[in-house]
Each structure stands twice: as C-alpha cells, then as structure tokens.
Amino acid sequence: MSQRVDEPHDDMRMHITAPVIEPGYDFGTVTDKISAIVLRRRTPPGWFFGFSISFIITMILMVTITHLVLTGIGIWGNNQPVGWSFDIINFVWWIGIGHAGTLISAILLLFRQTWRTSINRFAEAMTLFAVACAGLFPLLHTGRPWLAYWLFPYPNTMGIQPQFRSPLMWDVFAVSTYGTVSALFWFIGLIPDFATLRDRAKSRFFQVVYGMLSLGWRGSARHWFRYETTYLLLAGLATPLVLSVHTIVSFDFAVSVIPGWHATIFPPYFVAGAIYAGFAMVLLLTIPIRKLYGLEDFITGRHIRNMAKIMLATGLLVAYSYMVETFTAWYSGNAYEEYMIFNRFKGPYMWLYWLLIFCNAVAPQVLWFRRVRHSNVAIWIVSIIVSVGMWLERFIIIPVSLHRDFLPSSWGMYAPTLWDWTMFIGTIGMFFLLLLLFIRFLPMISIFEMRTILPQAEIREEEA
Amino acid sequence: MDASHTTPVETSRFQMRALIVGIICILLCVVGAFLITDGLRQFFHAYLMGYVFWTGVSVGSLAILMLHHLSGGGWGLVIRRILEAATRVIPLMFVLFLPVFFGIRTLYEWARPLETIPEGHREVIAHKTPYLNIPFFMGRFVFYFVVWGLLMFFLNKWSLEQDRTAEPGLRKTMQGLSGPGLVLFGLTVTFAATDWVMSLEPEWFSTIFGLLIMAGWGLSAFAFVIIVASRLANRPPLAGVIAPLHFHDLGKLLLAFVMIWAYFGFSQFLLIWYGNLPEEIPWYLERMRSGWQYVGLILVLFHFAVPFFLLLSRNLKRHARTLAIIAGLLMVMRLVDLFWMIAPVAEVHGGGALGLVLNYWMYLLAPVGIGGLWLSYFAHQLRQRALLPINDKGMENLLEQAAAARHHHEPELQGIDRPEHI
Numbered sequence: 037m038s039q040r041v042d043e044p045h046d047d048m049r050m051h052i053t054a055p056v057i058e059p060g061y062d063f064g065t066v067t068d069k070i071s072a073i074v075l076r077r078r079t080p081p082g083w084f085f086g087f088s089i090s091f092i093i094t095m096i097l098m099v100t101i102t103h104l105v106l107t108g109i110g111i112w113g114n115n116q117p118v119g120w121s122f123d124i125i126n127f128v129w130w131i132g133i134g135h136a137g138t139l140i141s142a143i144l145l146l147f148r149q150t151w152r153t154s155i156n157r158f159a160e161a162m163t164l165f166a167v168a169c170a171g172l173f174p175l176l177h178t179g180r181p182w183l184a185y186w187l188f189p190y191p192n193t194m195g196i197q198p199q200f201r202s203p204l205m206w207d208v209f210a211v212s213t214y215g216t217v218s219a220l221f222w223f224i225g226l227i228p229d230f231a232t233l234r235d236r237a238k239s240r241f242f243q244v245v246y247g248m249l250s251l252g253w254r255g256s257a258r259h260w261f262r263y264e265t266t267y268l269l270l271a272g273l274a275t276p277l278v279l280s281v282h283t284i285v286s287f288d289f290a291v292s293v294i295p296g297w298h299a300t301i302f303p304p305y306f307v308a309g310a311i312y313a314g315f316a317m318v319l320l321l322t323i324p325i326r327k328l329y330g331l332e333d334f335i336t337g338r339h340i341r342n343m344a345k346i347m348l349a350t351g352l353l354v355a356y357s358y359m360v361e362t363f364t365a366w367y368s369g370n371a372y373e374e375y376m377i378f379n380r381f382k383g384p385y386m387w388l389y390w391l392l393i394f395c396n397a398v399a400p401q402v403l404w405f406r407r408v409r410h411s412n413v414a415i416w417i418v419s420i421i422v423s424v425g426m427w428l429e430r431f432i433i434i435p436v437s438l439h440r441d442f443l444p445s446s447w448g449m450y451a452p453t454l455w456d457w458t459m460f461i462g463t464i465g466m467f468f469l470l471l472l473l474f475i476r477f478l479p480m481i482s483i484f485e486m487r488t489i490l491p492q493a494e495i496r497e498e499e500a
Numbered sequence: 501m502d503a504s505h506t507t508p509v510e511t512s513r514f515q516m517r518a519l520i521v522g523i524i525c526i527l528l529c530v531v532g533a534f535l536i537t538d539g540l541r542q543f544f545h546a547y548l549m550g551y552v553f554w555t556g557v558s559v560g561s562l563a564i565l566m567l568h569h570l571s572g573g574g575w576g577l578v579i580r581r582i583l584e585a586a587t588r589v590i591p592l593m594f595v596l597f598l599p600v601f602f603g604i605r606t607l608y609e610w611a612r613p614l615e616t617i618p619e620g621h622r623e624v625i626a627h628k629t630p631y632l633n634i635p636f637f638m639g640r641f642v643f644y645f646v647v648w649g650l651l652m653f654f655l656n657k658w659s660l661e662q663d664r665t666a667e668p669g670l671r672k673t674m675q676g677l678s679g680p681g682l683v684l685f686g687l688t689v690t691f692a693a694t695d696w697v698m699s700l701e702p703e704w705f706s707t708i709f710g711l712l713i714m715a716g717w718g719l720s721a722f723a724f725v726i727i728v729a730s731r732l733a734n735r736p737p738l739a740g741v742i743a744p745l746h747f748h749d750l751g752k753l754l755l756a757f758v759m760i761w762a763y764f765g766f767s768q769f770l771l772i773w774y775g776n777l778p779e780e781i782p783w784y785l786e787r788m789r790s791g792w793q794y795v796g797l798i799l800v801l802f803h804f805a806v807p808f809f810l811l812l813s814r815n816l817k818r819h820a821r822t823l824a825i826i827a828g829l830l831m832v833m834r835l836v837d838l839f840w841m842i843a844p845v846a847e848v849h850g851g852g853a854l855g856l857v858l859n860y861w862m863y864l865l866a867p868v869g870i871g872g873l874w875l876s877y878f879a880h881q882l883r884q885r886a887l888l889p890i891n892d893k894g895m896e897n898l899l900e901q902a903a904a905a906r907h908h909h910e911p912e913l914q915g916i917d918r919p920e921h922i
Contacts, residue, residue: 279763291774298775301707303767356686360707367694368705369627370779404679 056151056489058333063487066334070483071236073329079476082328087472093465100458101176109179111455118438118450123177125430126460128285129313130170130467131211132306132426134218135278136314137163141221142274145267150489151342154334157482158325159318160222165470166317167215169463174207176459203287210284214277221270227253228263228484282310289433295376296437299364301357308353312396313426315347316419323416325475334481337410344415347422348403354429355397372442384449385436392432395425515879522872525865532862538846542862544603545846549838550867551600552696553720554874555593556713556834559648560721561586563685563714565655566678569671575749577894578742582728584659585882586721587652592877594645596870600696604634610702611637624703624779632699640695644688651681659889666891689714697838700845704783706772712764719757720834723827726750728882730824737887741898744818751817754827758811762804786844795840803833839863 061069104111114121137159144152175181187208189198198205230250237243253259286306289297299305319340326335365377380389399421408414435450474480533543565583568576604611610625610632617625625632654677662670690710698709706712729750732738772780787796807826816822843863889895 283763283767287770290771293775293777298771298777299707300709300768300771301711302771304708304711304764352683352686356690357707359687360690360710364705364707367628367631368779369624369703 056153056336056338057486058336059491061333061490063490066486066490067232067236067483069331070334070479070481070486071233073475074233074477074479075236075238075242080328083472083476086468090465090468090472093462094469096458097462097466100455100462101172103455104176104459105181109177111453112459113451113453113456114435115448117441117446117448118435120438121435121450122452122456122460123173124288125427125434126463127170127173128306128430129427130166130173130463131214131285132282132310132313133317133423134163134166134170134214134314135282135307135310136318137161137166138214138218138221138274138278139311139314140318141225142271143278145271146275151339153485153489154331154336154481155318155322155339155343156485157222157225158322158480159314160218160225161471161474161478161480162317162321163218163314164215164222165467165474167211167218168470169467171211171215172463173459203284203291206284207288210277210281214281217270217274217277221274224263224266224270225482226478227251228255229479229482231255232483233479278311279307282306294437295365295370295372296380296433299361301360305354305357308350308357309426309429312347312350312354313423315343315350316422316426319343319347319415319419320423321471323412323419325480329475329480331481334486337412340412340415341409344403344409344418347419348400351396351400351403351422358393358397375440376437379440380432380436383436383440385432385439388428389432389436392425392428395421396429399425511879511883515876515883518872518879519876520872522869522874522876525869525872529862529865529869532865536858538859540603541606541846542859543866544599544606545842546862546866547599547603547870548607548696549835549842549863550870551593551596552842553835553838553867554589554596554870556717557721557724557874558586558589558593559685559689560717560719561725562590562648562652562655563682563718564721564725566651566681566685569655569674569678570682572894574894574898575746575753577889577892577898578738578746579725579729579750580659580889580892581885581887582725582732582882583721584656584885585878586724587648588656588881589874589877590645590648590652592873594649596873597641601638604637608632608699608702610699621703628702632702637695640691644692647684647688651677651684655681660885662889662891663886664891668893671893686710686714689717697841700842701783703779706768706780706783708764708768712761712768715757715761715764716834716837719754719761720831722750722754722757723830723834726754726827727824727831730820730827732887733820741888744820747820747823748814748818751811751823754823754830755808755811755817758804758807758830762808765799765804787840792840792844795836799833799837799840802829803837807833835867 057066109123112122114123137156140152140159141156141163145156175184178184178187186196187198187205189200198208227250230246231253234243234246234250237246283303283306286302290299290302292298322335323340326332362377365373368374380386383389400418402408402414403418408418439450440447529543529546533539536542561583564576565580565587568580568583600607609617609621610628611634614622614626614629630636655674658670658674661667690713693710693713697713698705726747729738729742730747733742733747769784772784775781786792807830810816810826816826843860
C-alpha cells in the first residue's frame with residue numbers, strides 16, 4: 037500500500053473520520069455542480085424573495101444614513117454619560133463576525149486542515165461584507181464622514197497629526213489593513229475559478245466580465261506554482277490579523293480606566309469572542325444555504341460538526357473570561373470594580389446580563405452532546421442564540437459600564453432611538469444583500485480547491 | 501511487554517545521577533537557609549519558584565496530553581508516552597509542596613496576623629481574607645491535586661489498557677475525558693496561579709494572569725518533551741518512527757506557545773502601563789528598577805524575540821538537535837520569567853557583587869534540586885512502559901510509513917540527523 041509519506045496527518049484523518057466530500061464525484065462533476073449555480077441553474081424563487089427583503093432593509097439603511105448626515109449624530113440615543121453605544125456595539129459585533137472567515141481561510145490552511153476547503157470561499161465573503169458593515173459605524177460616528185481622511189497621518193496645512201497613542205487610531209490602521217488583506221485574499225482565491233467561469237459561460241457579456249476578472253489565467257504549471265506561493269504568503273500575512281484586529285478593538289476599551297473596560301484579559305477574551313461569533317454566523321448561513329442549493333455532498337456533516345466544536349471551545353473561553361472578570365472584581369477590593377459587577381448582576385440592565393449569560397455561557401453547553409452535534413437544526417438554533425449573545429455582550433460591556441459613572445451625580449440611563457435600530461437592522465439587510473449577490477454571481481465554493489481534495493487528485497500526485 | 505519498545509538502558513543511569521544532584525542541591529539550600537542572613541526568606545522564594553516551574557512541566561504535560569487526545573495527529577502519538585510519564589510525577593509534586601506550606605507566613609503577607617500587616621495594605625488584605633486564608637489555601641491546593649491526579653490516573657490507566665487489550669473504544673474514552681479535563685485544567689491552573697504567585701503581592705491583581713501562567717506551563721512542558729524526544733530519537737524504539745516531520749510539527753507548536761506567552765505578557769504590560777492605576781502599576785514599577793529591568797529585557801529578547809525568529813526557520817524545526825537547543829533556552833527562560841515574578845517580592849538587598857551572589861544563589865540551586873528529584877522520578881516512570889502506544893489505531897499507520905520509508909531508502913524518515921543519506 038503506497039501512501040504519501042509527507043502527510044501522515046491527513047492520511048490518518050481519512051481513515052478515522054467522516055469524509056469532507058461525499059464519494060462519487062470526479063473533476064468534471066465537481067466543476068459542473070458548483071459552476072452551474074452561477075451559470076446554468078435557474079435562480080431559485082427563495083433567492084428573489086431574500087433579495088427583495090434585504091433590498092428593502094438596505095433602503096432603510098440608506099434613509100437612515102441620509103437623515104444622519106443631514107441632521108447629525110444627535111439622532112442616536114448615546115449622550116452623556118453613555119457616549120458610546122450602538123455605534124460601537126455594532127462595529128465590534130460585525131468586525132468579530134468577520135474573524136471566522138479569516139481563521140478558516142488562513143489559519144486552517146496553514147494547519148493543513150483539508151476540511152476547510154468547501155467553506156473558505158463563503159466564509160471569506162462573509163468576512164468582507166461584515167467588515168464593510170462594521171466600517172460604516174465609526175465612519176458615520178465621526179459626524180462628518182467626508183472628512184474621514186483626517187484620521188490618516190498626511191501632511192496638511194492645518195498642522196494636525198492624529199493622536200498615535202490612541203487605540204482608536206490603531207483601529208483605523210488595523211481595520212483598513214484587515215479589509216484590504218481580506219479582499220485581496222478573497223480575490224486571489226477566486227482567480228482560477230473566474231477562469232473556469234469564463235470558459236464555461238455561454239453569454240458574451242459574462243465571458244468578457246469573468247475573463248477580465250481572471251486576469252488572463254491559463255492554468256499553466258508556472259501559473260499554479262506562483263499562485264500557490266502567493267496564496268500561502270497571503271495566508272501567513274492574514275494570520276496575525278485574526279489576533280491583531282480584535283486585540284486592538286479590545287484596547288479601545290481596556291486602555292481606559294473605566295471599571296468593566298479596564299481588564300488585562302480583554303485581548304484574548306475579545307479574540308475568542310470574535311471567533312465564537314464568527315463561527316456562529318458561518319453556521320447560521322451555511323446550514324440553510326447548503327440545503328437550499330443541495331450542496332450537502334460538499335459541505336458535509338463533518339464540516340458542520342467541526343465548526344460546532346470550535347464554537348463550543350471558543351464559547352468556553354468566553355465563559356471563562358466572564359468568570360475571571362467576576363472573581364477579580366471581588367478580589368481586587370476596588371469599590372468601583374465591585375460595583376460594576378453588582379450593577380451587572382442586579383442593576384437596571386440585569387435582565388440583559390442574565391440573558392447574555394444564558395446565550396453565551398449556558399445554551400452552547402448542549403454542544404457537548406454528540407446527539408446535538410449531529411442535529412443541524414439544533415446547531416442552527418444554538419448559533420442564533422450565540423449571535424444574539426455576542427451582541428448582548430457588547431451591550432453589557434459598553435453602555436452598561438458607562439451609565440454608572442464614578443460620581444452618582446453623573447449617572448444616567450441609555451435607550452436606543454428608532455434611528456439606532458434602523459441603522460443596525462439596515463446593516464443586516466446590506467450584509468444579506470451583498471451575500472445573496474455573491475451567491476448568485478460567484479462560485480460560493482472554491483471549485484479548484486474542491487478538485488484537489490478528490491481521491492483522484494491524490495493518485496495523480498503519487499504517480500507523478 | 502515487548503522489550504524492544506522500552507527506553508534505552510542509559511535512562512536508569514540518568515535516574516540515579518539526577519537523584520544525587522537533586523538531593524545535594526536541596527541539602528545545600530537547606531544548609532544555606534539557616535546559615536546566611538535572610539536565608540530562610542531566600543530559600544522559600546527560591547523553592548516556590550522551582551516548585552511552580554516543575555509542577556508546570558507536569559501539569560502542562562497533562563494539558564498537552566489532553567489536547568493530543570482531542571485533536572489526534574502523529575506529533576502527539578510519538579510523544580504521548582513522554583507526556584504520560586511527566587504527568588505521573590504529579591504525586592511527587594504534591595508531596596514537595598510541604599516546604600511551601602512551612603514557609604507560608606514568610607512567603608505570603610496575607611498569611612500573617614492582620615495586626616502585623618502595614619497600615620496601607622491592611623484594609624485590602626482584610627477584604628480578601630475569605631479567599632486568602634491558610635485553611636482555604638491548603639484546601640484549594642489539595643483540590644487542584646485531586647483534579648490533576650484523577651485526570652492523570654485515568655488517562656494513564658486507559659493508555660496502558662490500550663497497550664494490553666488493543667480495545668479500539670479506549671481511544672474514544674480518553675477523548676471523552678479530555679474535553680472536560682481541559683476545562684478543569686483551565687479553572688484549576690487559574691486559581692493555582694492566583695494562589696501561589698499572584699497572591700505574593702496580595703494588593704495586586706490581573707485578570708489575564710491565569711492564562712499567562714497556563715501559557716508558561718504549556719511552553720515549559722512542550723520544551724521539555726522536545727528535549728526528551730530529541731534524546732530518544734536516534735535510538736530504538738523511537739528511531740525510524742519519529743521523523744523530521746514530527747519535529748517540524750512540535751516546533752510549530754512550540755512557536756505557537758512562544759507567541760501566545762508573548763501575547764499574554766504584552767497585553768498585561770500594555771494595559772497596566774496605559775491605565776497607570778495605583779493598585780496595578782506598582783507590580784511593574786518594582787520590576788522595572790534596581791536591576792530587575794535587565795531581567796525583563798532578557799525575557800523580551802530570549803523568551804520571545806530570539807526563539808521567535810529562529811523558530812520561523814523550517815530547517816531548524818526539522819532538525820531535532822537544534823530544536824532541542826532552542827527548547828532548552830526556553831526552559832531556562834521560563835525559570836527567568838518566574839524569577840522575575842517571584843524574586844523581587846523577597847526584597848533582599850545590599851552587599852554589592854558578593855551580596856548579589858549571596859542573596860540569589862538559591863534561585864539557581866533550588867530549581868535544579870527540585871528538578872533533580874523530578875527528573876529522576878520521571879526517568880523511573882518513563883522506563884515503566886513501552887515508549888510508543890503500540891496499539892493505538894494511528895500507530896499502525898505511523899509504523900507502516902516508517903517501514904515503507906526504510907524500504908524506499910527515504911532519507912527523511914530514516915534517522916534524525918544523518919545528512920550522508922542524501
């Protein structure tokens with residue numbers, strides 16, 4: 037029995053675990069099945085339905101932004117003492133969701149986890165759209181988004197330089213780098229598939245469009261060699277971003293001295309939370325989409341189960357952080373720290389806190405059970421709960437820490453306005469709008485990478 | 501048991517030597533403790549440092565073992581028996597806690613009568629008394645060891661059973677315990693870190709501290725296993741089974757641990773420096789003056805920067821001996837890190853160059869002494885069992901590959917450092 041001596045991991049995994057692609061496919065049928073969604077199959081009515089709804093919601097977002105720009109950010113509910121609220125909650129929530137995409141595409145690639153192959157394209161797209169939604173919030177919170185370039189250190193006649201000691205400044209660089217690298221990674225990953233679509237498209241218009249996007253890809257050995265090198269290098273570049281972006285987001289809070297914000301555990305806690313929320317979102321989206329498009333052979337039960345396990349592991353880390361935060365608040369002996377926890381437990385927003393604990397720390401524990409991990413419906417429900425929980429977590433951290441200032445005379449309450457809600461829900465609409473366009477016009481599963489995990493691909497390599 | 505699968509005979513000679521070195525060092529420390537000024541103070545702090553370090557190697561190995569059971573992979577199979585032997589030293593560490601217990605009032609300000617504590621600290625320490633008091637402290641200590649001991653016991657028992665019966669279900673059983681086991685590991689180590697190290701300065705606190713110690717323990721355990729594996733790699737039974745590929749994987753994981761440690765350490769430093777709060781910043785101020793800043797600098801350079809850049813090299817990771825040298829450096833750095841955390845608390849000063857030697861020599865001997873006992877017991881444990889879990893399902897594959905590679909004269913899988921085979 038001959039084996040690939042260099043990869044005992046993968047071989048071993050093949051023997052003991054469920055497949056990452058169901059049997060019975062060859063290079064042609066894989067290509068057919070994925071490209072047909074874009075090129076030949078009729079767009080299902082569900083797509084049009086989803087598109088219409090998300091289009092309407094996106095229009096609500098447009099109205100909100102117009103009103104916001106014309107009137108000013110006073111239409112939002114945040115005001116002293118709660119200076120940050122929905123704008124930052126939603127920013128952190130969206131940017132966290134994006135992290136799963138980078139983790140799947142970059143880190144799992146470096147760790148030679150072949151099961152990532154059928155979900156990476158989709159997750160990367162999700163990252164990109166989530167970052168787009170996230171970016172809107174701080175941009176609009178500046179009040180005059182047309183002057184956002186002031187955030188960059190450029191030589192100007194006003195003699196103004198940005199404050200480099202502020203993590204908000206680091207955020208500008210971290211998030212813009214993240215957006216750029218994610219877009220590059222996604223686009224480069226698409227190039228061979230663009231070429232496939234170019235060759236298979238029937239209409240002249242699509243042949244030209246896909247042709248231009250494929251940048252003259254011919255699939256020669258030299259193309260592939262350079263391509264693989266580039267892709268690995270980009271993966272290496274993207275890996276630290278998974279950590280750095282959310283670490284810097286956590287610095288936005290933790291460098292301050294506000295109880296509930298200033299905690300040294302914040303960086304890893306935020307990173308774990310981001311991956312947690314991100315995998316919840318990937319599961320939330322893939323479970324129905326694979327069913328809708330009949331892609332169960334490519335996105336198999338193993339994918340869903342592995343993602344559920346990662347969700348459980350990161351969820352435990354998040355729960356650990358809640359525990360340590362609570363213990364240390366008491367252990368510190370600092371009256372403000374202790375009050376912060378007391379206020380979470382029994383303050384005016386306590387029901388949100390306990391809901392958060394249920395969503396993020398209690399409910400996901402059902403994933404310990406094999407039976408639950410084998411039920412897609414159950415996993416789907418858990419991922420909705422987690423998505424809500426991660427949003428609540430940011431609500432608890434941000435306004436709930438701010439509304440009780442050091443001096444009781446400065447205490448206040450916070451409630452979002454209608455425009456806060458329309459802005460938040462509007463970005464959800466925009467996210468789905470972009471995602472549906474992506475599914476319709478681009479291959480949502482990487483065709484060429486799927487071909488490499490077919491058993492046929494292994495044999496060819498050995499003969500060579 | 502197949503004799504060809506046990507450790508080489510040199511191990512028993514090593515076991516004896518380590519024991520002798522260990523006992524001599526400990527005795528020297530004990531003598532020093534009673535002879536020199538502030539000797540007891542130095543002894544207990546130095547002993548605590550060595551104790552935390554070596555407990556970390558055992559408990560860190562336990563965590564890596566559970567990670568291996570959960571994730572699988574060839575890298576874990578080839579080191580599993582080393583990890584298991586390291587976890588079986590846990591009972592010894594339970595006994596070796598005794599000196600810490602005797603020194604509890606010297607080490608921990610909170611353990612002294614409240615009246616003797618300086619005014620400034622008294623209120624905050626009184627607040628923590630429900631947690632920081634001797635009976636509860638000892639109770640927690642016992643609890644941690646019960647948890648670690650039970651995890652160690654069952655994982656080792658089932659692994660041995662697997663050797664004997666080849667029952668395939670045992671793999672799942674070990675996996676089943678490892679998930680909850682890691683959760684318990686996280687909780688126990690967090691509180692052990694708080695008890696043993698963080699509470700040395702009872703007014704100070706940091707939420708990341710548990711994670712920081714976990715990363716450090718994981719790192720020292722990993723470095724230790726790499727060193728042992730590299731020593732065993734070119735002799736049977738591991739020769740020909742453990743391949744450069746495995747060292748490559750181990751090296752990658754070592755790099756990951758180096759990065760995680762640096763990430764946690766930097767996060768803690770940056771946030772405390774930035775916040776500059778009176779209850780937090782003294783911990784760093786103390787460690788950034790009167791010479792301690794150079795120790796800190798050594799950590800930045802040799803606990804992170806140098807190993808980080810070296811471990812990026814693929815060739816280096818695949819070469820067992822060089823990888824072991826870096827692992828050795830990291831083990832030393834783990835001690836330096838604990839030294840930097842623990843020794844400034846002892847506040848022993850004065851005496852110029854001679855004073856430097858007199859006030860700090862036990863920090864060298866105590867970890868060597870505990871290490872001697874630890875290593876001797878470890879070597880004894882390592883000899884008890886086959887060096888490879890021969891009946892694990894993944895093992896078949898691994899041996900087959902090794903055989904195939906020998907058959908085809910594949911240079912990579914043959915020996916570890918035999919360049920003449922190219």
